[in-house]
Amino acid sequence: MSASLSRIIHSSERRRVIGAEPLGRAATRAPYYVVTGAIALVFLYPLLWTAVQSFAPQAGTNQSKGWGTGNYVTLANYQSGIGVYFANSLFVSLLTVLLTLIVSTLGGYAFARYRFPGKNVLFLTTVAILMVPYATLLIPLYVLLSQIGLANSLVGVALVLTMFQLPFATFMMRISFESVPKELDEAAMVDGCSSFSVLWRVLLPAVKPGLITVGLFAFLAAWNDFIAPLILLNDSAKQTLPLAISNLRGQAQGVVDYGATEAGVIVLAVPCVILFLVLQRHYVRGFMSGAFKG
Amino acid sequence: MTAHAPQPRRLRRPLRFGDRARGWTYALPTAAFVAVLFILPLLLVLKMSGSNWPLLGGDQGINLPANFTKAISLEYFWPSVWFTIEYTVITTVILLALALGLALLVQESSRWKNLLRTAILVPSALGLASASLLFYVLYSPLAGPFAGLMNALGITFLGSPTGALWSTVFLIVWRFAGFYMLLMLVGLQAIPGEVYEAASIDGASRWQTFRGVTLPLLRPTLALTTVMCVTGSLLAFEQFYILTKGGPDNSTITVVELIYNVAFQGQNDLGVAGALSVIVLVALVVINFFQIRVFNDKDAA
Numbered sequence: 001m002s003a004s005l006s007r008i009i010h011s012s013e014r015r016r017v018i019g020a021e022p023l024g025r026a027a028t029r030a031p032y033y034v035v036t037g038a039i040a041l042v043f044l045y046p047l048l049w050t051a052v053q054s055f056a057p058q059a060g061t062n063q064s065k066g067w068g069t070g071n072y073v074t075l076a077n078y079q080s081g082i083g084v085y086f087a088n089s090l091f092v093s094l095l096t097v098l099l100t101l102i103v104s105t106l107g108g109y110a111f112a113r114y115r116f117p118g119k120n121v122l123f124l125t126t127v128a129i130l131m132v133p134y135a136t137l138l139i140p141l142y143v144l145l146s147q148i149g150l151a152n153s154l155v156g157v158a159l160v161l162t163m164f165q166l167p168f169a170t171f172m173m174r175i176s177f178e179s180v181p182k183e184l185d186e187a188a189m190v191d192g193c194s195s196f197s198v199l200w201r202v203l204l205p206a207v208k209p210g211l212i213t214v215g216l217f218a219f220l221a222a223w224n225d226f227i228a229p230l231i232l233l234n235d236s237a238k239q240t241l242p243l244a245i246s247n248l249r250g251q252a253q254g255v256v257d258y259g260a261t262e263a264g265v266i267v268l269a270v271p272c273v274i275l276f277l278v279l280q281r282h283y284v285r286g287f288m289s290g291a292f293k294g
Numbered sequence: 295m296t297a298h299a300p301q302p303r304r305l306r307r308p309l310r311f312g313d314r315a316r317g318w319t320y321a322l323p324t325a326a327f328v329a330v331l332f333i334l335p336l337l338l339v340l341k342m343s344g345s346n347w348p349l350l351g352g353d354q355g356i357n358l359p360a361n362f363t364k365a366i367s368l369e370y371f372w373p374s375v376w377f378t379i380e381y382t383v384i385t386t387v388i389l390l391a392l393a394l395g396l397a398l399l400v401q402e403s404s405r406w407k408n409l410l411r412t413a414i415l416v417p418s419a420l421g422l423a424s425a426s427l428l429f430y431v432l433y434s435p436l437a438g439p440f441a442g443l444m445n446a447l448g449i450t451f452l453g454s455p456t457g458a459l460w461s462t463v464f465l466i467v468w469r470f471a472g473f474y475m476l477l478m479l480v481g482l483q484a485i486p487g488e489v490y491e492a493a494s495i496d497g498a499s500r501w502q503t504f505r506g507v508t509l510p511l512l513r514p515t516l517a518l519t520t521v522m523c524v525t526g527s528l529l530a531f532e533q534f535y536i537l538t539k540g541g542p543d544n545s546t547i548t549v550v551e552l553i554y555n556v557a558f559q560g561q562n563d564l565g566v567a568g569a570l571s572v573i574v575l576v577a578l579v580v581i582n583f584f585q586i587r588v589f590n591d592k593d594a595a
Contacts, residue, residue, distance in 0.1 A: 036399065036406070040413035043468065047416065049439055050428055058437060107324035114317030122325055129332050133529050133578060135550040136571035139557050139564060140335035140342060163331040170324060195316055224421020226532045231558070242423040246536055249430070258437035261427060268424040276419035280412065283419075287476045 108173025
């Protein structure tokens with residue numbers, strides 16, 4: 001179906017379906033705006049409150065007198081320095097995005113354009129990753145990674161996160177390649193392109209939206225993942241940002257530094273919210289693709 | 295889009311060696327990831343479940359029925375199973391009903407509705423851990439915005455088992471409502487407009503249209519979202535690990551938290567953790583099988 005939700009989101013065309021309001025007068029619509037405004041507020045308030053509060057004066061934190069960035073200073077000086085955890089998170093996320101893009105592009109191209117023995121089995125097995133509980137795989141993965149020398153390693157975490165992205169990413173890239181007309185490859189082949197340069201020069205530009213969607217989902221998943229680093233990393237200097245901020249709460253003799261926690265949540269959330277707002281269309285495409293139908 | 299003249303269907307090419315080899319070359323990285331990081335751990339967890347396998351000691355040989363009997367007789371096995379089921383039922387019902395309501399509310403396009411949709415979706419960009427940390431502060435009787443209210447009422451949101459459960463449900467609904475709303479919107483858009491026109495010509499009321507047209511035609515989406523929500527909730531971990539730490543009085547320990555505790559906190563018994571994992575795996579396969587059967591049966595009826 002080509003009527004995409006993004007088109008619906010960005011068009012002003014109004015479908016008259018149930019819930020369509022024939023009454024246009026502002027007075028009769030006031031309660032509607034009050035109710036829907038309240039709904040929007042419920043979803044935005046927690047994040048906005050935390051953002052404001054992270055700069056607000058509050059007792060028992062580094063920001064007890066007046067407004068300022070004291071909570072962020074506490075955060076910056078936490079253990080190995082928040083910079084280390086931020087860098088760890090960025091490394092894991094970017095490596096996961098890179099690996100997911102490479103593996104799913106090559107795989108999606110193979111599934112969309114080639115026939116080879118075992119193709120369907122491989123595709124179904126890849127999709128089946130979705131059906132196996134994430135957490136139950138992490139314990140054997142912990143044992144496995146330590147056997148191949150990737151215990152307590154950020155690379156190991158990125159490899160695991162990439163594997164968990166593959167069902168969505170492979171599906172997404174496969175349908176992206178399938179929606180490009182085959183005539184395009186054939187014309188390039190006639191012009192003397194090898195199969196790899198067809199992929200690299202001709203098809204890759206055509207599947208760019210799919211790549212952005214896959215990259216966005218991989219980044220959000222990796223940046224935010226908690227349980228894989230929790231189980232797979234045991235060196236405190238190797239922790240990723242969500243783990244470090246979760247641990248920060250239990251600092252000084254059971255006294256939770258709420259101010260620093262708020263600052264930490266904001267540091268965690270801001271990159272995701274910005275990426276989401278900028279790439280919202282691509283986020284929605286992930287849902288439209290049917291990739292969640294497994 | 296250019297309209298192609300109807301072409302005679304091309305003959306199926308025979309499977310040439312060059313094609314096969316190239317296909318496999320491109321699929322190789324996928325195959326390697328799937329084999330090493332998915333199939334192998336799956337086999338390993340089966341092996342663990344049948345072995346005496348302390349966290350630091352490695353495989354100490356077969357320990358077959360013992361791991362499973364030990365797993366089931368763990369003090370928190372049944373409490374965690376019941377709690378996880380209770381949490382799953384509550385979350386799934388509230389989350390999906392709300393997501394459908396929100397989807398119906400924002401499905402048409404207007405500037406205000408687009409803003410509303412974005413506002414509802416923003417929490418979905420946050421990680422589950424970030425959202426849990428955020429609500430950890432929000433629910434705090436010391437630093438949260440409801441501290442005054444809690445003091446006045448003499449309660450804390452996370453202080454009682456019921457309070458902890460519902461506070462966590464609220465967090466999850468907040469975090470995932472937009473996600474499921476988007477899936478519902480995709481399903482709603484797939485319903486052809488003519489069906490609604492026909493209903494309105496027949497003089498159906500809004501409620502009749504919803505019951506008679508929207509709900510039945512939305513069944514594939516409802517099946518998908520139910521399976522996803524049930525699976526996700528049965529595997530709940532971060533929200534409880536961060537927000538309640540399984541408390542108060544160990545009342546909010548989920549099955550996955552139990553597995554984590556057995557494997558890494560105290561007992562350090564990967565054999566029993568493996569047995570628990572296999573039980574969860576089998577239970578999920580069975581539950582999803584029945585869910586899909588139920589949705590298909592209704593289809594046939």
